[in-house]
Amino acid sequence: MNAQATALQDPRLNRPDPFTPPLGDGGFFQRDRSIHPPAHAPGYKSSVLRSPRQALLSLENSVSEITGPVFGHNDLGPLDNDLIRNYAKDGDPVGERIIVHGRVLDETGRGVPNTLVEFWQANAGGRYRHKKDTYLAPVDPNFGGCGRALTDDTGYYYFRTVKPGPYPWRNYVNSWRPAHIHFSVFGSGFAQRLITQMYFEGDPLIPVCPILTTIPDKDALDRLVAPLDLNASTPFDSLAYRFDIVLRGQRSTYFENRTAGN
Amino acid sequence: MPQPLNYLKETASQTAGPYVHIGLIPAMAGFDIFEKNFSNVLVTPNTKGERITLEGRVLDGAGSPLRDVLLEIWQANAAGRYNHPADRSVAALEQEFRGWGRAGSDFDSGLVTFETIKPGAITDKTGRKCAPHVNVWIVARGINIGLNTRLYFSDEEAANAADPVLNLIEQPARRSTLIAKRSERAGKVVYSFTINLQGPEETVFFDV
Numbered sequence: 315m316n317a318q319a320t321a322l323q324d325p326r327l328n329r330p331d332p333f334t335p336p337l338g339d340g341g342f343f344q345r346d347r348s349i350h351p352p353a354h355a356p357g358y359k360s361s362v363l364r365s366p367r368q369a370l371l372s373l374e375n376s377v378s379e380i381t382g383p384v385f386g387h388n389d390l391g392p393l394d395n396d397l398i399r400n401y402a403k404d405g406d407p408v409g410e411r412i413i414v415h416g417r418v419l420d421e422t423g424r425g426v427p428n429t430l431v432e433f434w435q436a437n438a439g440g441r442y443r444h445k446k447d448t449y450l451a452p453v454d455p456n457f458g459g460c461g462r463a464l465t466d467d468t469g470y471y472y473f474r475t476v477k478p479g480p481y482p483w484r485n486y487v488n489s490w491r492p493a494h495i496h497f498s499v500f501g502s503g504f505a506q507r508l509i510t511q512m513y514f515e516g517d518p519l520i521p522v523c524p525i526l527t528t529i530p531d532k533d534a535l536d537r538l539v540a541p542l543d544l545n546a547s548t549p550f551d552s553l554a555y556r557f558d559i560v561l562r563g564q565r566s567t568y569f570e571n572r573t574a575g576n
Numbered sequence: 577m578p579q580p581l582n583y584l585k586e587t588a589s590q591t592a593g594p595y596v597h598i599g600l601i602p603a604m605a606g607f608d609i610f611e612k613n614f615s616n617v618l619v620t621p622n623t624k625g626e627r628i629t630l631e632g633r634v635l636d637g638a639g640s641p642l643r644d645v646l647l648e649i650w651q652a653n654a655a656g657r658y659n660h661p662a663d664r665s666v667a668a669l670e671q672e673f674r675g676w677g678r679a680g681s682d683f684d685s686g687l688v689t690f691e692t693i694k695p696g697a698i699t700d701k702t703g704r705k706c707a708p709h710v711n712v713w714i715v716a717r718g719i720n721i722g723l724n725t726r727l728y729f730s731d732e733e734a735a736n737a738a739d740p741v742l743n744l745i746e747q748p749a750r751r752s753t754l755i756a757k758r759s760e761r762a763g764k765v766v767y768s769f770t771i772n773l774q775g776p777e778e779t780v781f782f783d784v
Contacts, residue, residue, distance in 0.1 A: 339701065340662060343583075345783065350589045351720035358591075360718030363637035367774050370783035371744060376700050378711050378726075379784045381660035382650060383676035391611035401609050421584045434599025444595040445606035446644070446683070458609040460599040496592065496599055503662070504650045505784040507722060509715050511590040525591060528720055534588040560584045 341375035342505050342562040343421055351528035358524045359485055375505060380564070382504035385430040387464060394462045397435075397475035401443075401458030408454055409438025409476030413554040414512070415546060417469040418499060421563030425469025431559075432498040433473065434460040440481030440493075449481050474552065477514070485524050492519035492526065501561040512557045515541045589721035594644050596715060597680050601646070604680045616679035618651075618692040623673050625654025625693030630727065630756065632769035633686045634714060639775070641686025645716040648678040649690055649727075651709075656696030665699055694765075697735060707735035707742065709754075714771065724782045727769055730757045745780055753779040 351358075353365035373379065393400040398407060414433075418426040436442045436459065439451035443459050459478075463471045478493045494511045501507065513520055520526060520539065529535045537560075546554035597604040603613065619627065630649070633641040652658045652675060657667035659675045673693075681688045695708045707728055714723040728736050736742055736755065745751045756767035771779045 342784075346586065347721075347783075349585055353720055353723075355720060358718070358720070360591075361720055362718075364642070364716065364718035364773055365637075365720075366723065366778060366781050367637075368778050368780070370781050372783045373741060373744070375784065376706070376741075377658060377663050377665070377698060378650070378652075378706075378709070380662050381658040383674055384660060389612055389614075394610060401607075419584060421586060423582070423584055432599050434595070442595045442598055443605060443607055444598050447595060458598075458602070458607060460602055460609060462599075462610075496590075496596070498592075498600060502660075504711055504713065505724070507648070507713050508587065508589060509592045509596075509722060510587050529588050529590075531588070534585065537585070538588060538590070560587045562586050563583065 339375070339565055340380045342380070342503060342564050345562060349529070349531045349534035352530070355528035358528050361528070375503075379505040380503040382500060382502060382506070384428075385464060385500070386428070389430070390462060390464065395471075395473040397457070397459065397461045397473060400461060402456045405456055407437065407457035407476050409457075409479075411474070411552040412477050413472060413474050413546060413548065413552050414495065414540070414557055415470070415472035415543075415554060416540075416557040416559065418465050418471065418501075418559045418561065419469055420501070420506075420561050425465070425467070426501055426561055427465055427467045427469055429465050429469075429502065430462060430500045431465060431471050432460070432462040433495050435475065435478040435495040436481055438476050438479050440479030440491075451479070451481065480517075480519055489524055490519050492517040492523050497557075497559065499559055499561060503564070506561040508559070508561060510559070511538060512555075513539045514555060515539055591717060591720055592646060592715035594717040596644070596646050596717075600678060601680050604683075614678055616677050616688075616690045618649075618673070618675065618677040618690065620672055623653075623693055624670060625696075626765065628692060628694050629764060629766045630690040630692060630710065630769065631766055632688055632756070632771065634681065634688070634716075634771040635773065635775075637774035641681070642716050642773075643681055643683050643686045645681045645686070645688070645714060645719075646678060647681075647688050647690075648676065648713045649692070650711040650713070651675050651692065652695040652698050654693050654696050656698045656708075658698075667696065667699075694729065700740065704740055705735065705738070707732050707739035709739075709741075712771075723773075724784045725771065725779055726754050726782070727756045727767070728754050729767060730755050750778075750780050753777060
């Protein structure tokens, strides 16, 4: 029997019950790896020895993947989203004061509520407060360079900081990172876990960065660049940049009281 | 043209970089900033189950340990229940046991450790028992997108042999890359693991 004949057959002959839509399994939409940097990206030299060579084994999402850690306001302190104040010793840190804000969404466009967003960055001179960073730019005594926030019911988050500086790194002899802020995001299931970096509109180092250019898809790269958001700026105080983060979407389930999906 | 579906696209991953500790484990970067910190200790005095230490290294393609890697684990409690509303199993929930922890590797030895409990077997959607396991997520400088793998337990031979995920691995020899080996050290139970990013013993990584 060919496919056409099958399609024309009265479905009731094989299906005694009225058709109802299949129940979702709560799994996440398959990750589109073509918009992510490949594990092995020789232009970013550190990836060469740190990239698996075997094919990844695709797993149908089970309860192990659709669940993940749940965080609450009890996990955070009151200054955690204020990098201008959360390490200040005797004044404000040096640098351009900025607000970074946006929403954590999933691929269906829904906000991801109550999810933990963590961020870290270099100071205005491009130096990290890290015992392994030896760049000659000075550490800022009033800047730690990290913070975190929980998204609200709509997936919205915000924090205040100073704009990080670019810095040199050992890839090629003259490789420089564009100014960037690292982001770590959880979502509702462990399979949504994501670390990425936010860049700043107009930075001339973006097109020559060996890390950023590992991303094969131009649009995906552009989505890591936060535009200046003058409307969200605080006059005479801080500029603002907007950065939305999209996590994988999720099929609905028959479960009640879901925290994600519908 | 058909109607557009208008799905958004996932944000692209970027490496966590060498200074991931600043944001996720600031004490390892060398400073103290948050009132409350996440750690590699998942247990509290009230946690039910067998106390275990997970201890291992992540090796690069030259066989050298990564000394700037960060691992997170996500696991069920001793009864086999994840602390998340999407786990609707009847196994008992322990509100105090989050089931998640993170650890950076030692800057000299590359050793990564977690203090946790051995999780119970979980039941999948179709009612099958899945062998006890810990879900692992790995990020570091040079890792462009987080790597997902699992750790199973060497003393669960029968459960491992029946586990639907282990049985998806085509080459039986590769299944052993996910098995942490049990031993006892000074009266404590230690499960040891090695995650090989490349080479003949390359660990099985999942596209979850």
